[in-house]
Amino acid sequence: MGTPLKKKLPKKPLEVTIAGIKFRNPVMTASGTFGYGAEFAPFTDIEKLGAIVVKGLSLYPRQGNPGPRIVETPCGMLNAIGLQNVGVDDFIEKKLPLLKGVRTHVIANIFGETIEDYMEVARKLDGVKGVSALEINISCPNVKKGGIVFGTDPQEAFRVVSAIRKSTSMPLITKLSPNVADIRVMVKAAEDAGTDAISLINTLTGMVIDVEKRRPVLATATGGLSGPAIRPVAVRMVWQAAQVAKVPIIGMGGIMNANDALEFLIAGASAVQVGTASFIDPDAAVKVAVGLEEYSKKHSVSMKDLTGSLKLA
Amino acid sequence: MGTPLKKKLPKKPLEVTIAGIKFRNPVMTASGTFGYGAEFAPFTDIEKLGAIVVKGLSLYPRQGNPGPRIVETPCGMLNAIGLQNVGVDDFIEKKLPLLKGVRTHVIANIFGETIEDYMEVARKLDGVKGVSALEINISCPNVKKGGIVFGTDPQEAFRVVSAIRKSTSMPLITKLSPNVADIRVMVKAAEDAGTDAISLINTLTGMVIDVEKRRPVLATATGGLSGPAIRPVAVRMVWQAAQVAKVPIIGMGGIMNANDALEFLIAGASAVQVGTASFIDPDAAVKVAVGLEEYSKKHSVSMKDLTGSLKLA
Amino acid sequence: MQSIESKILYNDMLAEGYFRLGLEWKTPRVKAGHFVMLRVSDGMDPLLRRPFGVYKVIGAKGSASKGTGIELLYRVVGRGTSILSAKRPGEVLGILGPLGNGFPSPRKGLKVVMVTGGMGIVPLYMLASQTGGILLFGARTKKERFLLDGFKGPGLKVKTATEDGSMGTKGLVTALLEKELAAGVVVYACGPLGMLKAVSRMCSDAGVRCFVSLERSMACGIGVCLGCAVRSVNHDGKENRNYKMVCSDGPVFDGEDIDWELL
Amino acid sequence: MQSIESKILYNDMLAEGYFRLGLEWKTPRVKAGHFVMLRVSDGMDPLLRRPFGVYKVIGAKGSASKGTGIELLYRVVGRGTSILSAKRPGEVLGILGPLGNGFPSPRKGLKVVMVTGGMGIVPLYMLASQTGGILLFGARTKKERFLLDGFKGPGLKVKTATEDGSMGTKGLVTALLEKELAAGVVVYACGPLGMLKAVSRMCSDAGVRCFVSLERSMACGIGVCLGCAVRSVNHDGKENRNYKMVCSDGPVFDGEDIDWELL
Numbered sequence A, B: 001m002g003t004p005l006k007k008k009l010p011k012k013p014l015e016v017t018i019a020g021i022k023f024r025n026p027v028m029t030a031s032g033t034f035g036y037g038a039e040f041a042p043f044t045d046i047e048k049l050g051a052i053v054v055k056g057l058s059l060y061p062r063q064g065n066p067g068p069r070i071v072e073t074p075c076g077m078l079n080a081i082g083l084q085n086v087g088v089d090d091f092i093e094k095k096l097p098l099l100k101g102v103r104t105h106v107i108a109n110i111f112g113e114t115i116e117d118y119m120e121v122a123r124k125l126d127g128v129k130g131v132s133a134l135e136i137n138i139s140c141p142n143v144k145k146g147g148i149v150f151g152t153d154p155q156e157a158f159r160v161v162s163a164i165r166k167s168t169s170m171p172l173i174t175k176l177s178p179n180v181a182d183i184r185v186m187v188k189a190a191e192d193a194g195t196d197a198i199s200l201i202n203t204l205t206g207m208v209i210d211v212e213k214r215r216p217v218l219a220t221a222t223g224g225l226s227g228p229a230i231r232p233v234a235v236r237m238v239w240q241a242a243q244v245a246k247v248p249i250i251g252m253g254g255i256m257n258a259n260d261a262l263e264f265l266i267a268g269a270s271a272v273q274v275g276t277a278s279f280i281d282p283d284a285a286v287k288v289a290v291g292l293e294e295y296s297k298k299h300s301v302s303m304k305d306l307t308g309s310l311k312l313a
Numbered sequence C, D: 001m002q003s004i005e006s007k008i009l010y011n012d013m014l015a016e017g018y019f020r021l022g023l024e025w026k027t028p029r030v031k032a033g034h035f036v037m038l039r040v041s042d043g044m045d046p047l048l049r050r051p052f053g054v055y056k057v058i059g060a061k062g063s064a065s066k067g068t069g070i071e072l073l074y075r076v077v078g079r080g081t082s083i084l085s086a087k088r089p090g091e092v093l094g095i096l097g098p099l100g101n102g103f104p105s106p107r108k109g110l111k112v113v114m115v116t117g118g119m120g121i122v123p124l125y126m127l128a129s130q131t132g133g134i135l136l137f138g139a140r141t142k143k144e145r146f147l148l149d150g151f152k153g154p155g156l157k158v159k160t161a162t163e164d165g166s167m168g169t170k171g172l173v174t175a176l177l178e179k180e181l182a183a184g185v186v187v188y189a190c191g192p193l194g195m196l197k198a199v200s201r202m203c204s205d206a207g208v209r210c211f212v213s214l215e216r217s218m219a220c221g222i223g224v225c226l227g228c229a230v231r232s233v234n235h236d237g238k239e240n241r242n243y244k245m246v247c248s249d250g251p252v253f254d255g256e257d258i259d260w261e262l263l
């Protein structure tokens, strides 16, 4: 029962290093759930976060999908935002400056519809001050390849990550889709392509139907399922990924509190991201960090030592 | 808003025909959640069900996994029962007779660890009076093939279903696993192998960790996620399956009430199965049937016409 | 904008299925048309907060918005509101707010005409108390009359239309509006989508400026999830449309800026 | 066995975190050791029912089990019990029950010794009232004394052990048991797993028959989900072990039939 892994706690037990970057704690916000960061300043102390991952950025601004774009589901929600965003140029010019002076890492989540798109976005962000790393969202359909999704085909995943690897010297985090039969194959593909870290999971594809109208609730028919409903699937995938991964893993999916975050760390994640929870409580991610600190003290264990500490029977 | 699909209702608007079998209504109980049927007689009128699908049967009795075998999750539960069952012989001799005279269809869910196992179980059930059809659970690891799961590899799925097809003249329902990237490929494989119907979804693989003990809660580490949490994923998969399937589809995953069942029918299912809900309310499946009847009257629509009636924008 | 835990002061049934909820809040800097996101359950189902317009500020003197709390008026329509209706004084709820842009003040000299249907009356209480004018109240039956209780405002006149004719004119509230549309008028409307669409078109046709308060399903309420999008029309002659967020760009919009086709 | 909607008669706090819950039930054919599955929330989270032992039958005359309702005693330990503790008289809860095998009646002439720890006392109230005997009550501190309130039975003697020594003997309740183990004794035990394990071993060693009431996480309560398995030992000399369901084969087992290693 909770035997301490180490008796002596390091000076900064919350600190973790991923892809050469030091994070003050392993708690990040998940892309698409924290805007461009500054929006949360009225509600929470964003400097207490390990990192802010901003809304997915594309080469050009995107309008996104028609509404309805969201619908609540049991212990979760579906979204079909359609990756609406200001575009990488406006991000650099208008959004990033709002975070100037804020002492936390900013990670830019990027996506494209072609490999060239991805490369171009990565190039534009290369060396931009105030951006610490890129997170590549590969859960997008490759329009050139007839819409097959980069994130469910290991070869496509390899190609897009390799291409980005060549376009930037920034640390790369590849964000995996859970809509696959074997996540380990995707981990390997991303590693082979030179990613510095893996993050998972993105949303599970789901659908809700309005039975009175006999129509999908979302204008796009299907959407991405997030929130506590998906947590058991996410923890399982992080655990599976950790069995094979050589690079650090950032885990997410339904984290509502520190206890949930601990499941991911113990399963093998070096850091976590808090997504949907920020909608319900804009201070949720910071509360997770506070809870991790308490656990660290109580059990006299650093986050680093906690990672992958799962004992099997 | 709910324009009736047809003005004139057939005489038995709830009746559906699948694999040549007439069911009084499209509501079945899901395997593993309704025992061998008779257990529910004190709580519900099992004759009001379209069919009872019994606990998965194997060639020999199975003891199942050590405990803990279940754990609650947000709007769901994980189970790792390990397919404990009395074995096909005891089922035929001891369990089936308990349902004698009960006027509803009994469907035998079967599984094995090798193709030969599956074939043998199917052979034993062939022509057994009181069993209307076989449902093949292919979410099992093929021990001969090093544990790869029949249900996530289309070739393996094809092989096992073809083999069973040759072992029995009974109607076959192939039950698909949701732990795949593209459910349509699995639908095709089962169809090519000669299945008469498809049922989906089985459970999503998940994991819960006890962060105080730093151990998985389940003795087997991972388990199968069921309940309302997975419903949006299940509805999406049924809808995708319906795009390509030529045989009827039986939909399930998190159905708690008639409204949920309607989502599956509208998405393309010809019938539904109620699983976890029976634990929470042993009368849940019958209540679903009652609710479907009300909807049928209110909207003047038969179940048959409802199937696949989803309108896209 | 604040995220606070607020004590329930009262949660009284006004009529079958209608409640007024008093919430303690030391410094609610609330403007007419603002809304709040309420956490109706500590559990994870229902998961998301629910949006509610602010009916009035409790303990406010005159039209000043300072007070000691806020009052909401809500109708039980689903699980969230049903859970809410079972809450008792002394229990605590999470409030996020005040949110949204609120109603723009009418230009001096313009005559204010307010059009409401059902619970659409909520955000207009504060506006009416400040601007007065004409309130066109649409309801299904006279049973919804209580929604008008306590409405006041400088020279406020109320006209009613009920669908069943049990109070005021029989028919839709838009029929009442017809007679009020004239130069020098500005319209504020809140209610069901169909009504807002009609009001907006009528105003457009009459050349009268009209502000509508919209409702969309919301997850965050603060403009970050991008879930509550409505398409807006740019009046630059080009087919230039883009999405506005009801929570942060609205909920109040100029009726002419909304792409009603897509709603 | 029934699945009914039952009205809450009372739900009173006995002490911080401890409640007694009265539920209306016309014909509860309840036996000592039976339990019920309660639906604590209409919502989907928490999803599963929660198992609770029956403390007593309300309105029963003497030791007859007919009555007008049942009383449960519960401790708030998590989300389900916390939701339960907020329920008020008049609200309705789903009950599934009575479930399980219950305690077997002691053979004539045997001296009954009951061993309990914490909430393990619940199912023994009815047994004690019927059999009398000796009740060995284990608690952490004397603050849990109230759990003994109202305990009665033909010639019932109560001995107490508290971990902090604030009432009765200082130490574990198993120390009290030591002195009672003798020929002609039958033991009934309910409480934490560690205690049951020790009690079972002590009885085994002393050649005394012992019945334990076990707890496992449950989904269905009626033996169909196969979730609440414990491994049982067959005493046929062979290494023949198989799973029993706590809900339907138990919750009361002969201590010797349980494979304690695996628990």
Ligand SMILES: Cc1cc2nc3c(=O)[nH]c(=O)nc-3n(C[C@H](O)[C@H](O)[C@H](O)COP(=O)(O)OP(=O)(O)OC[C@H]3O[C@@H](n4cnc5c(N)ncnc54)[C@H](O)[C@@H]3O)c2cc1C
Binding pocket: C035, C046, C050, C051, C052, C053, C054, C072, C073, C074, C075, C076, C077, C078, C079, C080, C081, C082, C119, C122, C123, C214, C215, C216, C217, C218, C251
């Ligand atoms: C800016 C804004 C202000 C509002 N002000 C008020 C108010 O003052 N008083 C009041 O009674 N209601 C108000 N509403 C509507 C209120 O938010 C919904 O009635 C409530 O969220 C329904 O929650 P539920 O869980 O009870 O219903 P659900 O079970 O979630 O749904 C029941 C029905 O309500 C609809 N609904 C769900 N969420 C919303 C939503 N966010 N907006 C509109 N419809 C929804 C669903 O489509 C469904 O038809 C407002 C909504 C918005 C967006």
Ligand SMILES: Cc1cc2nc3c(=O)[nH]c(=O)nc-3n(C[C@H](O)[C@H](O)[C@H](O)COP(=O)(O)OP(=O)(O)OC[C@H]3O[C@@H](n4cnc5c(N)ncnc54)[C@H](O)[C@@H]3O)c2cc1C
Binding pocket: D035, D046, D050, D051, D052, D053, D054, D072, D073, D074, D075, D076, D077, D078, D079, D080, D081, D082, D119, D122, D123, D214, D215, D216, D217, D218, D251
């Ligand atoms: C046959 C039986 C009879 C019981 N009788 C009583 C009783 O009379 N009075 C009483 O107070 N409690 C009793 N319990 C325990 C009671 O069921 C749990 O305390 C309750 O389910 C916890 O629910 P929760 O949602 O509050 O806790 P959760 O949030 O679900 O869990 C909190 C803690 O309780 C544990 N827990 C959860 N479910 C169970 C369970 N089914 N059994 C044991 N531990 C569990 C969890 O592992 C966790 O440590 C009984 C349990 C069983 C199996």
Ligand SMILES: Cc1cc2nc3c(=O)[nH]c(=O)nc-3n(C[C@H](O)[C@H](O)[C@H](O)COP(=O)(O)O)c2cc1C
Binding pocket: A030, A031, A032, A033, A055, A056, A057, A079, A081, A083, A109, A137, A175, A201, A202, A203, A225, A226, A227, A228, A230, A252, A253, A254, A255, A273, A274, A275, A276, A277, C225, C226
């Ligand atoms: C409204 C919304 C928008 C999202 N947008 C993005 C995005 O732009 N890029 C991305 O990689 N993931 C996006 N995600 C996925 C989340 O970052 C996260 O992977 C997922 O929601 C699971 O975590 P959660 O359950 O904690 O929300 C979005 C999620 C939501 C709910």
Ligand SMILES: Cc1cc2nc3c(=O)[nH]c(=O)nc-3n(C[C@H](O)[C@H](O)[C@H](O)COP(=O)(O)O)c2cc1C
Binding pocket: B030, B031, B032, B033, B055, B056, B057, B079, B081, B083, B109, B137, B175, B201, B202, B203, B225, B226, B227, B228, B230, B252, B253, B254, B255, B273, B274, B275, B276, B277, D225, D226
């Ligand atoms: C406790 C439990 C046992 C199950 N056992 C089986 C089984 O033996 N064979 C099978 O094909 N599916 C089994 N299932 C899966 C269900 O039949 C169903 O596919 C799944 O639970 C999704 O439906 P639901 O969300 O309504 O429960 C089991 C599910 C549960 C919860």
Ligand code: FES
Binding pocket: C217, C218, C219, C220, C221, C222, C223, C224, C225, C226, C227, C228, C229, C245, C246, C247, C248
């Ligand atoms: S509700 Fe999230 S952007 Fe409006």
Ligand code: FES
Binding pocket: D217, D218, D219, D220, D221, D222, D223, D224, D225, D226, D227, D228, D229, D245, D246, D247, D248
């Ligand atoms: S709880 Fe389902 S078998 Fe015991």
